[in-house]
Amino acid sequence: MNNRNKSAGLSSLFWARSVAVIGASRNPEKLGYEILANIVNGGYQGDVFPVNPKAEEILGLTVYPSVDAVPGEIELAVVVIPAPLVPGVLSQASEKGARAAIVISGGFAESGRSDLEHELSTVAEETGLRILGPNCQGLNYRPNKLCASWPLVTAPGPLAVVSQSGTVAATVAGWAVDEAYGISAAVSLGNQLDLCETDFIEFLAEDKETRVIALYLEGANDGRRLLRAAERVMSNKPIVVLKSGRTEVGRQAATSHTRSLAGRDEVFDGACRQFGIVRVSSLESLYDSAKSLSSLRLNGGRRVVVVTSSGGAGILAVDEAERRNLEVPPLPSRAAKELESSELRPNAIIANPLDLTVAPAQDFQKAALVLSEYDVADLYLLIFGDPIPEAADAVKRVRQKVGNRVAVAYLGGGETEASERARMHQAGIPVFATPQRAIAAIESVVLWEALRLKLGEYEKSGRKQVA
Amino acid sequence: MNNRNKSAGLSSLFWARSVAVIGASRNPEKLGYEILANIVNGGYQGDVFPVNPKAEEILGLTVYPSVDAVPGEIELAVVVIPAPLVPGVLSQASEKGARAAIVISGGFAESGRSDLEHELSTVAEETGLRILGPNCQGLNYRPNKLCASWPLVTAPGPLAVVSQSGTVAATVAGWAVDEAYGISAAVSLGNQLDLCETDFIEFLAEDKETRVIALYLEGANDGRRLLRAAERVMSNKPIVVLKSGRTEVGRQAATSHTRSLAGRDEVFDGACRQFGIVRVSSLESLYDSAKSLSSLRLNGGRRVVVVTSSGGAGILAVDEAERRNLEVPPLPSRAAKELESSELRPNAIIANPLDLTVAPAQDFQKAALVLSEYDVADLYLLIFGDPIPEAADAVKRVRQKVGNRVAVAYLGGGETEASERARMHQAGIPVFATPQRAIAAIESVVLWEALRLKLGEYEKSGRKQVA
Numbered sequence: 001m002n003n004r005n006k007s008a009g010l011s012s013l014f015w016a017r018s019v020a021v022i023g024a025s026r027n028p029e030k031l032g033y034e035i036l037a038n039i040v041n042g043g044y045q046g047d048v049f050p051v052n053p054k055a056e057e058i059l060g061l062t063v064y065p066s067v068d069a070v071p072g073e074i075e076l077a078v079v080v081i082p083a084p085l086v087p088g089v090l091s092q093a094s095e096k097g098a099r100a101a102i103v104i105s106g107g108f109a110e111s112g113r114s115d116l117e118h119e120l121s122t123v124a125e126e127t128g129l130r131i132l133g134p135n136c137q138g139l140n141y142r143p144n145k146l147c148a149s150w151p152l153v154t155a156p157g158p159l160a161v162v163s164q165s166g167t168v169a170a171t172v173a174g175w176a177v178d179e180a181y182g183i184s185a186a187v188s189l190g191n192q193l194d195l196c197e198t199d200f201i202e203f204l205a206e207d208k209e210t211r212v213i214a215l216y217l218e219g220a221n222d223g224r225r226l227l228r229a230a231e232r233v234m235s236n237k238p239i240v241v242l243k244s245g246r247t248e249v250g251r252q253a254a255t256s257h258t259r260s261l262a263g264r265d266e267v268f269d270g271a272c273r274q275f276g277i278v279r280v281s282s283l284e285s286l287y288d289s290a291k292s293l294s295s296l297r298l299n300g301g302r303r304v305v306v307v308t309s310s311g312g313a314g315i316l317a318v319d320e321a322e323r324r325n326l327e328v329p330p331l332p333s334r335a336a337k338e339l340e341s342s343e344l345r346p347n348a349i350i351a352n353p354l355d356l357t358v359a360p361a362q363d364f365q366k367a368a369l370v371l372s373e374y375d376v377a378d379l380y381l382l383i384f385g386d387p388i389p390e391a392a393d394a395v396k397r398v399r400q401k402v403g404n405r406v407a408v409a410y411l412g413g414g415e416t417e418a419s420e421r422a423r424m425h426q427a428g429i430p431v432f433a434t435p436q437r438a439i440a441a442i443e444s445v446v447l448w449e450a451l452r453l454k455l456g457e458y459e460k461s462g463r464k465q466v467a
Numbered sequence: 468m469n470n471r472n473k474s475a476g477l478s479s480l481f482w483a484r485s486v487a488v489i490g491a492s493r494n495p496e497k498l499g500y501e502i503l504a505n506i507v508n509g510g511y512q513g514d515v516f517p518v519n520p521k522a523e524e525i526l527g528l529t530v531y532p533s534v535d536a537v538p539g540e541i542e543l544a545v546v547v548i549p550a551p552l553v554p555g556v557l558s559q560a561s562e563k564g565a566r567a568a569i570v571i572s573g574g575f576a577e578s579g580r581s582d583l584e585h586e587l588s589t590v591a592e593e594t595g596l597r598i599l600g601p602n603c604q605g606l607n608y609r610p611n612k613l614c615a616s617w618p619l620v621t622a623p624g625p626l627a628v629v630s631q632s633g634t635v636a637a638t639v640a641g642w643a644v645d646e647a648y649g650i651s652a653a654v655s656l657g658n659q660l661d662l663c664e665t666d667f668i669e670f671l672a673e674d675k676e677t678r679v680i681a682l683y684l685e686g687a688n689d690g691r692r693l694l695r696a697a698e699r700v701m702s703n704k705p706i707v708v709l710k711s712g713r714t715e716v717g718r719q720a721a722t723s724h725t726r727s728l729a730g731r732d733e734v735f736d737g738a739c740r741q742f743g744i745v746r747v748s749s750l751e752s753l754y755d756s757a758k759s760l761s762s763l764r765l766n767g768g769r770r771v772v773v774v775t776s777s778g779g780a781g782i783l784a785v786d787e788a789e790r791r792n793l794e795v796p797p798l799p800s801r802a803a804k805e806l807e808s809s810e811l812r813p814n815a816i817i818a819n820p821l822d823l824t825v826a827p828a829q830d831f832q833k834a835a836l837v838l839s840e841y842d843v844a845d846l847y848l849l850i851f852g853d854p855i856p857e858a859a860d861a862v863k864r865v866r867q868k869v870g871n872r873v874a875v876a877y878l879g880g881g882e883t884e885a886s887e888r889a890r891m892h893q894a895g896i897p898v899f900a901t902p903q904r905a906i907a908a909i910e911s912v913v914l915w916e917a918l919r920l921k922l923g924e925y926e927k928s929g930r931k932q933v934a
Contacts, residue, residue, distance in 0.1 A: 031825075106824060111814040151854055151881040165779020167852030170879035171901070218782060244779065249795045250786035256816045257778030283783070283878075283901045284751075311724030312632020312711065315685060316750070319717035328716045347578040349723045357573060358498075385634030387618055411750075412637035414618040434638070434750045 009130035010195070010203045012099035014141045014185075016076035017046045019148065020098070022067060022089055023080035023105075024050030026058050031104060032080040033058070034150050035138065039078075042140070042147030042154055047072055066092070073097035078138065078148045083107030086134065087119040094127035102148055103133035109191055110135050110257070117193060124194050136190025137166025140173065142183060143209050149186060157182020158211035158294040158428070162200045164189050164257075168216040168242070172287050179431070180422035181291060184209040196221050198229045205233040212294035214286050215241040215277075218254035227275040234276035234455055238293035238448050241277050242286040243268055276451040278444050284433075285440055291430040292441035293448055297404045300453065301378030302446045303327040304439070306353035307367050310385025313411065314353030317381060317435035324443045328352055335374040342370055352376075358386055361394035368398040368406070379442055383409045383435055387416035392423035399429060407431075409438040476597035477662070477670045479566035481608045481652075483543035484513045486615065487565070489534060489556055490547035490572075491517030493525050498571060499547040500525070501617050502605065506545075509607075509614030509621055514539055533559070540564035545605065545615045550574030553601065554586045561594035569615055570600035576658055577602050577724070584660060591661050603657025604633025607640065609650060610676050616653060624649020625678035625761040625895070629667045631656050632724075635683040635709070639754050646898070647889035648758060651676040665693045672700040679761035681753050682708040682744075685721035694742040701743035701922055705760040705915050708744050709753040710735055743918040745911050752907055758897040759908035760915055764871045767920065768845030769913045770794040771906070773820035774834050777852025780878065781820030784848060784902035791910045795819055802841040809837055819843075825853055828861035835865040835873070846909055850876045850902055854883035859890035866896060874898075876905040 019039060025032030036050055040059050048061060049070045055063040064070045067077075067089055077093035079086055083105050090101055108117040117134070124131050132139060138149030142156040149166075153173045159181065163169035166188040173186045184207060187200050197215060204210045213233070220226045230239055245254035246265045272279040278293065280286050304326050308314035318328045331339070331352050339350045344363050349355040354371075356363045364382050371377060380402060384391050391410065399406050408424060408431040410417045421431045432438035486506060492499030503517055507526050515528060516537045522530040531537045534544075534556060544560035546553055550572050557568055575584040584601070591598050599606060605616030609623040616633075620640045626648065630636035633655040640653040651674060654667050664682060671677045680700070687693045697706055712721035713732045739746040745760065747753050771793050775781035785795045798806070798819050806817045811830050816822040821838075823830045831849050838844060847869060851858050858877065866873050875891055875898040877884045888898045899905035 106814050110816075151879075163779070165777060165782075165852075167777035167780050167879040170853075174879060174881060216779065218779065244782040244786050246786045247789035249789050250782050253778070253782045253785055253818070253820055253822075256818060257782060257822065282903050310632060310634035311720070312630070312683065312685065313634050315632075315711040315717050315720045315724060316635075318720055319711050319713045322714035322716050347573050349577075351720070351723060353720055355720075355724060385632075386637070412618075412634040412641060414641060436749050 009099055009128070010199060012075050013102070013130060013132060013139065014203065015144050016100065016146065018049065018072060018074055019044070019046060019076045019078060019146070020049040020051055020067065020070055020074040020093065021078045021080070022051040022093070024052050024055070024058055024063060026055050031150070035078060035080060035104065035148060038147040038150055038152040042152055043145035045145060049074065067096055068092055070096055075099060077101040078104065080104045083113060083116050083134070087116070087123045090120070090123050090129060091127065094129050098129060100130045101132070102136070102138050103131060104136060104138055106135040108134045117191065121193055131194040132187070133190035134193060137169060137188035140183070140186040142185065143207070149188065153177050153183060153186065155180060155182035156209065157184065158209065159183045159214060159290050160185040160204045160207070160210040160212070161214045162187045162189065162197055162204070163216035164218045165216055168283065171283060172214060175287050179425055181425040192221060198222065198226045201229050201233055201239065205236050211237055212290045213237065213239045214290040215239060216286065217241060217243045218245050218257060223271070227271055230275045230277050231455065234452060239277045240286060240289045240293055240444065241272065241279050242281070242283065243279065273451065276455050278448050278451070280444065284437065288432055288437050288441040289444035292407065292445050295404055295428050295430050296379065296407055296442065296445045298378040298445055298449060300449055303329050303376070303378045304381055304442065305371055305377035306381045306383060307356065307364055308353050308383035308385060309356050309359050309388060310383060310412070311349070311355045313383045313385045313409065313435045314355055317383060317409070317439055318353055320436045320439040324439060326439065326443060326446065329376060331376060332374055335371060335376060338370050339367060342366055361388050361390045364391070365394035365397050369401055372402050378405060380406045381409065381438055381442070382406065385412050387413040389416050389420070391420040392427065395424055395429055396427055407438055407442060409435045476566055476595070477666060479542050480569070480597060480599060480606065481670065482611050483567065483613065485516065485539060485541055486511070486513060486543045486545060486613070487516040487518055487534065487537055487541040487560065488545045488547070489518045489560070491519050491522070491525055491530060493522050498617070502545060502547060502571065502615060505614040505617055505619040509619055510612035512612060516541065534563055535559060537563055542566060544568040545571065547571045550580060550583050550601070554583070554590045557587070557590050557596060558594065561596050565596060567597045568599070569603070569605050570598055570657070571603060571605055573602040575601045584658065588660055598661040599654070600657035601660060604636060604655035606655070607650070607653040609652065610674070616655065620644050620650060620653065622647060622649035623676065624651060625676065626650050626681060626757050627652040627671045627674070627677040627679070628681045629654045629656065629664055629671070630683035631685045632683055635750065638750060639681060642754050646892055648892040659688060663688050665689065665696045668696050668700055668706065672703050678704055679757045680704065680706045681757040682706060683753065684708060684710045685712050685724060690738070694738055697742045697744050698922065701919060706744045707753060707756045707760055707911065708739065708746050709748070709750065710746065740918065743922050745915050745918070747911065751904065755899055755904050755908040756911035759874065759912050762871055762895050762897050763846065763874055763909065763912045765845040765912055765916060767916055770796050770843070770845045771848055771909065772838055772844035773848045773850060774823065774831055775820050775850035775852060776823050776826050776855060777850060777879070778816070778822045780850045780852045780876065780902045781822055784850060784876070784906055785820055787903045787906040791906060793906065793910060793913065796843060798843060799841050802838060802843060805837050806834060809833055828855050828857045831858070832861035832864050836868055839869050845872060847873045848876065848905055848909070849873065851884070852879050854880040856883055856887070858887040859894065862891055862896055863894055874905055874909060876902045
């Protein structure tokens, strides 16, 4: 493999103008059908060539009996056929102009068939084809409206997920759709015969739609290259990682799953801190931290003011903030006085947390705008603990004033919650499922800013130092 | 207050045959409307008397200008009027036969009006009325189809939530509805002028529909009584608690919110361990552990076998199991051999985790049934990491064989996931959002069984001891 420019050829993967689905199926229960359907229904605008010797038409598209029979040029080959047939078919695809391939098929090294994986490797070297997989769940890239993966996800957003587990990629993407947050890309790496996580980090670092990269790793084939890339990307956009194989049993399972060498966990942990990667320990925190990192900035500070309609939720938030070493400063007496005379509910408790009691969205706006006149907070956490309508409008007005320093937790709000959350996410304001998850996600931003500062990038912007 | 039988009169709260909604409103944006609507739309079968001097009909019901004007007997009064009017109105309600009241209204001790709270207390003492609240979000009790609370939740299930925060109760109940798990009761305690968490624990301990009690506390008014009750209930059904006010800032906020004395956190922690209460540290784990405790039993063991369609999800599960001190035993060679010859996918990795790769639900059933022939597991965790249809059928068949020793994580499955999860929940099989959350919830059951054993209840049943 030519190592001089590892990321070369990725544009044919992400921006392919034509796609052949080799192994397209008429049977809706098969992956060869689902992937074709997702490409078609996901809005892809390029040419689509299904290939299957036993079919003539699928989903209204002409099916070709072989790769050779495809009438036009193929830029990207998506392959869903038995492993032994893959190397030969990719050689043919290359002759038809293909520059990249997504090999969904399993049955290679992970099943003890290293011979087939080696054969595929040889094809890649001889043809220059860039390969995602094998044994993967494909690629979804919204800027090209190409969902060569499953399930079908079309909501565009700032989050790119790159994962050694197809399920993890699908789960994070699924949450992003359910919450109307959206994704820019979802990449399932599989066996990483050719393209690995670092290739995608380098590509996505330059991708305009992507504002944060969420990684799930079981191990890194070339740890040094990953860390160097992370260090470069750092100045540009945040990377958050969930790495499994933390325990001995987990490490053994990781080796079976994707042949990854999980390595010593403490070493990985230290490397993340050194090279500016935010490490998290659960799937939810991978998603939550990606959301916060894509949209919040505390500018080097760590003071959080909580405004809430629920006393209990407010307490859960400040407990967690204390535990995580964020600051929950008391309100300056002048700010408290102004709040007292600003027509909040008579039962409101003027403190931090500021408990509005059951209150309309306008009270949140009023309170946050008063607080923004004092140097109280690096971040405003607004907690809607009831079905409060028009929350999104109020929060958007707060953001106009304070910039990307406002986060939301919305809970106990039923259908009102779901629609208001969607409106806030479409406006780029992150909404978290619970106060504790909000605080944990905010801490990720503080950590990232501290790592950036340490790496010297942050210092240049002249912001104050993290304690 | 008469302390001889603290739980007396609760049947008029839970099983009321008639309810007056004092402060019922025509305005759909007001609580006085929402609560009336939820009682009506929640399926309540008893008499409903809205009271409001300014309305004649709301939601098709005749409205009475005063409590005195109600034509029949009132068993339960639900009160949503300004605080200063509450004591007088409750005296009237008592004269009309009321034995219990839910005071939604705020504006009492929590707002510095201890005088009003005292006045209300006097009414309670003089009339014998049992009071939930004031300053609370009410009560939802599905066996009586009475939702005197918000939002409207009607799905019946095994979970009772009792909470010092209305938002926490609503959030947990909301999750239970979204996932078709259901609730038996949701109680928002408010200021606990009369009835406190222990009264509800004692009532729910005897409630047939309730299989687990989830508590959110900021403090306990009578800690000893709570712990003694917990110890008694232990032999009957599990209690899981989320207690906030863990940090100094949180403790101060708790004092403002419900006048609770949060106490020292370590003391509470030790008391939970001593008296058989499972303590958790987040809202999700309160919900997850309630689900696992209501339906799983490991019979004193702690060995988990993981069967998964997703390698990555399997690794996350076993990592977490190791971290939480569950056992992930290797498969006995005879079991492995039988699995190898049992027509699973050719790429399946026969180990623990057992990675079926993308596989139909039948493969999960096949694998779990083979494993059940060997003494491998105290609990089977089945992880569906793809949109796998008919998962519920397969899991139900596994449960027929192994009993309440099967838990599920389902993720990355889109709409298929949602419908299969609902079917499993309706069958009483707990489904968790991620592998890590599943493992944490399973650990709660292990902990509870160990606490029971320690309390001597478990020993009597002759099961083996927890290590």
